[in-house]
Amino acid sequence: QVQLVESGGGLVQAGGSLKLSxxxxxxxxxxxxxxxxxxxxxxxxxxxxxxxxxxxxxxxSVKGRFTISRHNAKNTLYLQMNxxxxxxxAVYYCAALQGTLNDGSYYSSSKYRYWGQGTQVTVSS
Numbered sequence: 686q687v688q689l690v691e692s693g694g695g696l697v698q699a700g701g702s703l704k705l706s707x708x709x710x711x712x713x714x715x716x717x718x719x720x721x722x723x724x725x726x727x728x729x730x731x732x733x734x735x736x737x738x739x740x741x742x743x744x745x746s747v748k749g750r751f752t753i754s755r756h757n758a759k760n761t762l763y764l765q766m767n768x769x770x771x772x773x774x775a776v777y778y779c780a781a782l783q784g785t786l787n788d789g790s791y792y793s794s795s796k797y798r799y800w801g802q803g804t805q806v807t808v809s810s
Contacts (some may be wrong), residue, residue, distance in 0.1 A: 694804030707779030735791035761784035
């Protein structure tokens, strides 16, 4: 089992920045592929970013504004969010899967077995 706990969400003005963290426990963190997803009210959960460790992947909507990173020694995943827009408002979820995906489909939420409880990000315009 893997436990994931997100933090760092909050209220920020458009154009501002936030940094989310996800603390993981229960498995060797370096063996996990990690991702961030988000869900806005009335919308489906969508892919934001992912890192299996050797590479990073981003949704087109956040490319150039968000940066995903991981600190294996601290068992922590991060999401630095800059130039935030009102449409970035959502609950942000950290997710993990064991190992890596041969087909590279890190954008697919169904591939992730472990999920955090989410942290709210609200961007005011």
